[in-house]
Amino acid sequence: MTKAALVCDGVLPIDQMREYTGPVALVVKRIPKGVLEATYGLTIATRSVEEGGDGKITAEDILIAYASMSRLLRFEHI
Numbered sequence: 001m002t003k004a005a006l007v008c009d010g011v012l013p014i015d016q017m018r019e020y021t022g023p024v025a026l027v028v029k030r031i032p033k034g035v036l037e038a039t040y041g042l043t044i045a046t047r048s049v050e051e052g053g054d055g056k057i058t059a060e061d062i063l064i065a066y067a068s069m070s071r072l073l074r075f076e077h078i
Contacts, residue, residue, distance in 0.1 A: 024059040033057050042069055 004022030006012035008030075017023065028036070036057070037044055042065040047053025 021059045021063075024062060028057040028059060028062055036062060040066065040069075042066060 001009075002022065003012060003017065004026050007014055007017055007023045008026045014023075033044055033046075036042065042062070044057055044061050044065045046055055046057055046061055048055055
């Protein structure tokens, strides 16, 4: 079992993790997009096939959505 899985299963304390994308990837794999959006008040954008994605949520997608919502990430229009 990986450290990411141990964190998600509540065995290993989250504060012992230095790398966060592994646990986030497991969460998005286990929980449907609609549930994540409703629970955290997010709008998660995914990349379509035309944009080089597959329409599935990635760890990066949810982290960007969360950072945007909490204003940790600002997009400036040029």
